[in-house]
Amino acid sequence: MRDRLAIALGKVAGSLTRVLRLGGGTAIPGLTALKLSPGILERLLEAIPQGFVFVTGTNGKTTTAAMLSRILSAAGHEVLNNRTGSNLARGLVSHLIQRTSSLGGLKVQPNSIGVFEVDEAALIAILPHAHPRVLLLTNLFRDQLDRYGEIDSISKEWGRVIHASGKSLHVVLNADDPAVVHAGARGQGDISTYGVQAALDARVPDEWADSASCPLCSAQLHYRGLTFSHLGDYTCPDCGFERPAPGFAATEVDSVGLNPARFTLRRGDSLDRIDLDPPGLFNVYNALAAAAAASALDISAEDVKTGLEGFRPAFGRAERLVVDGVELVFLLVKNPAGANEVLRSLRQDPEPANYLMALNDRAADGEDVSWIWDIDFDGLMAKSIVATGDRAEDLALRLKYAGLSDAESVIVDANSESALSRILRSAGQVKILATYTAMLELRKLLVERGVLDPYWIE
Amino acid sequence: MKLRLGYLYPDLMNIYADRGNVDCLRKRCEWRGIALEIERIGLNCGFDPRNVDILFIGGGQDRQQQAASKDLAKRTGSLVREAVDQGAVLLAVCGGYQLMGNRYVAADGSELAGIGLFDAETRHPGSNVPRCIGNVAAEWQDGLLVGFENHGGRTYLGPQSEPLARVVAGVGNNGEDGTEGARSGLAFGTYLHGSLLPKNPHFADFLLQAALQRHHPSVKLEPLDDSEEWAAHRAALAKTGVKSR
Ligand SMILES: [Zn+2]
Numbered sequence A: 001m002r003d004r005l006a007i008a009l010g011k012v013a014g015s016l017t018r019v020l021r022l023g024g025g026t027a028i029p030g031l032t033a034l035k036l037s038p039g040i041l042e043r044l045l046e047a048i049p050q051g052f053v054f055v056t057g058t059n060g061k062t063t064t065a066a067m068l069s070r071i072l073s074a075a076g077h078e079v080l081n082n083r084t085g086s087n088l089a090r091g092l093v094s095h096l097i098q099r100t101s102s103l104g105g106l107k108v109q110p111n112s113i114g115v116f117e118v119d120e121a122a123l124i125a126i127l128p129h130a131h132p133r134v135l136l137l138t139n140l141f142r143d144q145l146d147r148y149g150e151i152d153s154i155s156k157e158w159g160r161v162i163h164a165s166g167k168s169l170h171v172v173l174n175a176d177d178p179a180v181v182h183a184g185a186r187g188q189g190d191i192s193t194y195g196v197q198a199a200l201d202a203r204v205p206d207e208w209a210d211s212a213s214c215p216l217c218s219a220q221l222h223y224r225g226l227t228f229s230h231l232g233d234y235t236c237p238d239c240g241f242e243r244p245a246p247g248f249a250a251t252e253v254d255s256v257g258l259n260p261a262r263f264t265l266r267r268g269d270s271l272d273r274i275d276l277d278p279p280g281l282f283n284v285y286n287a288l289a290a291a292a293a294a295s296a297l298d299i300s301a302e303d304v305k306t307g308l309e310g311f312r313p314a315f316g317r318a319e320r321l322v323v324d325g326v327e328l329v330f331l332l333v334k335n336p337a338g339a340n341e342v343l344r345s346l347r348q349d350p351e352p353a354n355y356l357m358a359l360n361d362r363a364a365d366g367e368d369v370s371w372i373w374d375i376d377f378d379g380l381m382a383k384s385i386v387a388t389g390d391r392a393e394d395l396a397l398r399l400k401y402a403g404l405s406d407a408e409s410v411i412v413d414a415n416s417e418s419a420l421s422r423i424l425r426s427a428g429q430v431k432i433l434a435t436y437t438a439m440l441e442l443r444k445l446l447v448e449r450g451v452l453d454p455y456w457i458e
Numbered sequence B: 001m002k003l004r005l006g007y008l009y010p011d012l013m014n015i016y017a018d019r020g021n022v023d024c025l026r027k028r029c030e031w032r033g034i035a036l037e038i039e040r041i042g043l044n045c046g047f048d049p050r051n052v053d054i055l056f057i058g059g060g061q062d063r064q065q066q067a068a069s070k071d072l073a074k075r076t077g078s079l080v081r082e083a084v085d086q087g088a089v090l091l092a093v094c095g096g097y098q099l100m101g102n103r104y105v106a107a108d109g110s111e112l113a114g115i116g117l118f119d120a121e122t123r124h125p126g127s128n129v130p131r132c133i134g135n136v137a138a139e140w141q142d143g144l145l146v147g148f149e150n151h152g153g154r155t156y157l158g159p160q161s162e163p164l165a166r167v168v169a170g171v172g173n174n175g176e177d178g179t180e181g182a183r184s185g186l187a188f189g190t191y192l193h194g195s196l197l198p199k200n201p202h203f204a205d206f207l208l209q210a211a212l213q214r215h216h217p218s219v220k221l222e223p224l225d226d227s228e229e230w231a232a233h234r235a236a237l238a239k240t241g242v243k244s245r
Helices: A002-019 A028-036 A040-046 A061-074 A089-097 A123-129 A151-164 A178-184 A281-296 A301-310 A336-347 A370-374 A392-401 A416-424 A436-448 B019-030 B062-085 B095-099 B201-212 B227-240
Strands: A052-056 A078-081 A112-117 A134-137 A170-174 A191-196 A222-228 A231-235 A248-254 A260-267 A270-279 A317-323 A326-332 A353-358 A382-388 A409-412 A429-434 B002-008 B035-041 B054-057 B089-093 B103-105 B111-113 B120-123 B132-140 B143-151 B154-157 B165-169 B182-184 B187-190
Touching: A002 A028, A002 A040, A002 A089, A028 A040, A028 A089, A040 A089, A040 A123, A052 A061, A052 A123, A052 A281, A061 A078, A061 A112, A061 A281, A061 A301, A078 A089, A089 A123, A123 A151, A134 A178, A134 A281, A151 A178, A151 B062, A170 A178, A170 A281, A191 A231, A191 A281, A222 A281, A222 A336, A248 A281, A260 A281, A260 A301, A270 A281, A270 A301, A270 A317, A281 A301, A281 A336, A326 A436, A336 A370, A336 A429, A353 A392, A353 A416, A353 A436, A370 A392, A370 B019, A382 A392, A382 A416, A392 A409, A392 B019, A392 B227, A416 A436, A429 A436, B002 B019, B002 B062, B002 B201, B019 B035, B019 B054, B019 B201, B054 B062, B054 B095, B054 B201, B062 B089, B062 B095, B062 B111, B089 B095, B089 B201, B095 B187, B132 B227, B143 B227, B201 B227
Parallel strands: A052 A112, A052 A134, A078 A112, A134 A170, A170 A191, A191 A248, A326 A429, A353 A382, A353 A429, A382 A409, B002 B035, B002 B054, B054 B089, B089 B187, B103 B120
Antiparallel strands: A222 A231, A248 A260, A260 A270, A317 A326, B103 B111, B120 B154, B132 B143, B132 B165, B182 B187
């Protein structure tokens, strides 16, 4: 009864904000309903017939959740997802409320299953009140520390809530991330692991890497091989903590520049060649994560392959668009690890490119822009660069110290509209690197020019 | 001509891209034909205090900070003090700054030893008290410094250390006495990251000039074209609401 009232009022609050154009319409219904009935999230989730999966971590949540959804659809499930920016409790409730009938019941089919991305900090509050079948942990990178706090404390808190979830929780974790293994291994139920097993150079982690010390004893980890940042095949020289052998491994990885990534998916004795559409090692990780989670849900290897190969990149993840003969490639950058992986791909392209780089410092981007000093711009081949966004000047200064302003012209234009016009005058391809709100802004401008569909889902 | 920089715990203490400060010093030397040799000083490494002109230490997470504190207590801390006594310049940012003080007192009362280069003590008021996060502007002897701060601990200076600067916008050391950072001789500590030096070229050159003093007292640094540096400085200052002067 209380839930029905909460849902009804949540819906009313949602339509009021839309009608009155107050903005923030995605959070309001959930916020209202949670106020009136604090247990509502748990009960709405329990009503999903085939249960649900939580996907959490710093990078790759959105893409991994989308890949997993694609696999589950291929297997004949109806999949419930949450939309961008709503990966906190209120966003989840808002989303589920939209799917309720006037009597307050969830309108779903018997084969419905949920795949929800959950903010890595929010997981700590949500998990004790939810019972996912599978919890998928992607990675922990430094991301907008001004908002979240530090990697160690999140890893510790994850471990606590995962342990408290008991035996019914199946944890799927990235074996290549020491902080994730440390947390996920506290699970009391099944644990599946995934990782990249390709021939890798034994290297020392880059200085900007986030978590290259042992989560148990703080010694510097030794890496037999690194993929990027602190992800790889590690072992602690002091206490013996080491990477568990991944149950789902990517071998024979073929990922060059912005070309589609290909890899062999190995689980036990079975091998599957997977041709992804999106590029980069990051997406190999995302695909592995989705495959491991799908298997935890008893999905067949065939459906996994079909789903992964049918997947197309979402908003800003190497998505392409042609405007007036200029091809735009959208590359969303949110933190040093993600940005460095994008730049690594870009350096593999032998042709110098035109770049539009946009740095904002709003809440969703992180107000602290110091992280750009952890991005390796060195060696980037650029014909021209336009720097824009709230912190265009910081970006231009970073490019100067990376040696890019010596050879190429860096134009600073803080106004995104004229920056976009400027770069559209270049011939050939333009690569757009932008932080979250800067990307939204650029897309809005393209919608206004009538070259982009206004409706999109991340 | 060359200068030697000792980079303390580069793998542990770089939470806010503090290495940008080292990049900045290296480039500003390179542009003037000065070679800046960088020695990375990790755990259990130690270094020759006669062999460094500049020391730099950035900030870390709690666990990394504890490892650094332990290592400093063993031998490296006395080497750092010796180097500074012999005329080396030191810049310590955020967590590194806290470790250069007398001690860090956690919210539960447990203590992390510092090396006492600054007469300063940092106390963490507990996780229920908000962290100090945001853009900062502070008045330094030769102009404004701009940066970003993000720290839980509050630092209080004793009589032997003077503040590096006076807060104009933001929190600084503790939000109570208007001080930001510390200075003892040629050692400078600050909560400003950002990275600090690229956006504050006057402070970067001040440190380099001071580092040259010991072996090349007659050398005066040539001015550089700092238009991008000052543009970024002004943009950061605008964020704090403080007017350019
Ligand atoms: Zn260990």
